[in-house]
Amino acid sequence: MRESCWPALLFSDLPLLSEAKTRSISAENPKGEKGGGGKEASNLGVGRKGRPCITLPQAKTTSLAEIEGTGVIQHIWITLPDHTEEGPYVLRDLVLRMYWDGEPAPSVEVPLGDFFCNGHAMRCKVNSLPIAVNPTGGMNCYFPMPFRSSARITIENQHPKDVPGFFYQITYSLLPQLPEGTAYFHAQWRRENPTMIGRDYTIVDEIKGKGHYVGTYLAIGTLSRYWWGEGEIKFYIDGDEEYPTICGTGTEDYAGGAWCFGETYSTPFLGYPLCHRSEDGVPLHALYRWHIMDPVRFEKSLKVTIQQIGHDGRSLFERSDDVSSVAYWYQTEPHNVFPELLPAQARWPR
Template sequence: MNTGYGSVGSSLRDLPWLRDHRRRRVSSWDRTGGNIDRVTVCPGKTLTLADIQTAGSVNRLWMSVAPAGFDAGIDHDYLRLLVLRITWDNAEHPSVLVPLGDFFGVGHGRTTNFVSAPLQMSPEDGKGFTSWFHMPFAERARFELLSECQQADIWVYYHIDYDEFDALEDGLGRFHAQWRRSNPTPGISDEGMTNDEFQFGGTNLTGEDNYSILEATGRGHYVGCVLNVVNLRETTKGNWYGEGDDMIFVDGEPFPPSLHGTGTEEVFNMAWCPTQSYNAPYHGLTLPGGPNWSGQISMYRFHVEDPVPFRRSIRVSIEHGHANRRSDDISSVAYWYQEPPHTPFDLPPALERLP
């Protein structure tokens, strides 16, 4: 009997339990029996990676991509021009719509070696992408890769591993991921202020102007994000970008929300204006930026042990600098599970996604 999702987990303690589901894979293996184990997506085209028509749960997605001939030309930012789109159960709208590189945990169209529990980039130079997020579905799972490159053909290598079930039980949310960006965030001028006044002054008693990582309606739980910053302030004074508090508003609650933080580094389990690369199962700083917190920064925080449930709605937000005074380039990926249907969301055009 090919049973459903069940109660057996993925911990080492659970491995001895015998199971009845079937293990399946869709991959880019060479159907001629040769060794060209890849497919190609051309500019402006959509590649269907998998169209699975059964009940099941994807639990490993591995990918690696490269420009054909390793020459991207004008499409050197191809990790922002390739879009992963995933649709569950014949839904009208996709539940995952994210630039490929950002989906796997690092922003700015860059790769770097790092390890977390749900997402990883592995050698060589972080170009082996893996997602371990469990993604259940009741009758269909459609994985697509869209190319908005202008010239480059992209070689695509992939595995999509899933468990096949007779049926999916009730009570399982569908996996979602959304990309957002504000470039720049609407801050204020520092003219006439001391650096301390600009960086640490002011008040925010509404949260209305915070950067929104996620706004969703329905019932579900938020399980984390990747947050990317490009420091746009040019100064020789202290230029720490991360004095913004996180504020998570659940089910329409007023300010102050039940979940109110104390600064960007605390949200991501770090401290004292970090400048060092670090990765752990549930949090990390994959791109720490340059001197005086300059340049491109990327970090992640996954709520595996502490998901944030919502019954009607959720808004996950963070200040851009204390009291929203800074004007930086901020982008993000939010990950969550929820009951269908979800509120539809779009992806900004290609030119608005470029680093």
Template sequence: MRNELGGYPLYAVPPGVETRWASPENPGAAKSGGGTSNGGRKGAPCFPLAPGECKVLAEQASGSGTIRRIWSTLSDRSPEMLRALRLDFYWDGCDVPAVSAPFGDFFGIAGGRTAAFESDLFSSPEGRSFNCFVPMPYRRGMKMTVTNGGDKALNMFFYDIDFTVGDAHGDNVLYFHAHFGHQPATALRQDYEILPRVSGTGRFLGANVGVKADRERYFDVWWGEGEFKLYVDGDDAWPTLCGTGTEDYIGTAWELGTYHHRFQGCTFADHERMEFCFYRYHVPDPVYFHRDIRVTAQQMGTASPEQRERFRQAGTVLLCAGPDERYFDYEDEAKARQWENFERSDDWRSCAYFYLNRPEHG
């Protein structure tokens, strides 16, 4: 019996299933084809990637299989390079990728700043490598590529893609997808879309999110009062699944610090620069959908009486959180002694992960 993450029991060898590794030492993952460079003495551990260049990391022209693990490291791990490199994964010969995301965002580093962390699906043991353990099944072949979309060459790209071939996938086995999004300045009262509406049957795995709060406008005031909302199976104006706040959704409380657990965490929380990167993965608490799904997050802050006075002195106009278009009334003495939520505009970026019953979701 397969386990929840698509593997096999440790004590069984499935019939007809073989193991393959794709790496610079054997990019085709060919049988008896590994380590042939330099007479077998480590001749091709990595490759350079010029601006505009695209490299195939792994490919299987036909037949079934499952991606089991992806590991990589780069000679340049700057935020600029992590955003310039793009990963694209294709299943079953499709021309449209099921995964298309910046390298860093895909591996859970939404803010571009590396940090040591470990979760159930992704990890970076010492902040210098990038690991993914999400199983990615396919039925009629696959292709995985990396493209340098920046204007700077990368000297060394190292990687391993570990997969099995010959897996027998039943009708209920789904395809892995990822959606990347970025909004440098979110619109007031328009929730940021973690995952735009996707039609089909599947499972939402979760997301990693990076927030760069507008410190110039909002100082160091907490930005995460907004709720995460999951609209499933025909939900329109109102979601079936609704959280109570950003830090609540990722399993902590009362704003956000640094931690990393199996299914939830915050890889960095820089309160001085007001930059944050966090994740939530729905592994023990599955989110299934049978018709469609859409996932959003509100951009909402809260102001204490002291912070409210600071905004008043700065002449900041703040839109109150609520159904009506009301603004902070700085002359109301009763309000001046209360906490109050307000709408914000900040820089949000995210990579959402999900399974779907078809190899492309566009």
């Protein structure tokens, strides 16, 4: 039975009353104040959609949420234009960061689109349990994000121009306390372009502390012919060195598919939502795997890698591709500081 202070997060919890207090932050109520929403005026009058969105100034960091107290973020919804006249890469040019309990370094640092499984600065529909992206570009996250004293969410605009029409809603619960053993949400983005032949791509490493790994998003630009997805994922748990505790059997296998996919799909925990081919670029692919029913637990450390191995119809071969990723996990704090995020142009897709 969940504690009475914890909000309902599952269908089975819905009949159970809670001491949680629901609040929500948006452009219409930027501080999430009780009775503080919808006070701005439009041409229709006060309280008639007076301030539904904001503009993100170029080269500035905008605070989306500053919450004091104990609580848990339960839903984030964001939509915005995916391009301006200055370029098509808005979803990679904006950087989402989250900070818990006054920490100086973020626990989440990911280009906005990639956080919502829309890598390559390209929209696609996603129909999974923790992440859903609906037409046209409505991005939703349901990962619970607890905090004990404060939460801060920011968005940095590294696009060459102001980005108008940024809509957002962050819904959370204020709580008397968190259940004992509650860990903090983390997400980290990486890219290697191109990967090195024969060297596994690192999704995340240097995770120190106790926690569990809950998901992977991969955005891959394939740079050579033939099938690209024979690489095995590896989880090095609690000091594993040469060999991992968990080793997969293939990239499409890890995403719950088989035999080179053949078509796109998006399910609650597993997906291959993007296969994009064009005359002026390399083939682009994206896949996700949520470890919600099967979290990868660690007591002191974790490293996650994936191989770049292809198959030419006769045999396996080592290959080099453009790979970027998001790792999602929960752990105790403090966490190790993330590697420095690549500059905006180094994040742009091929």
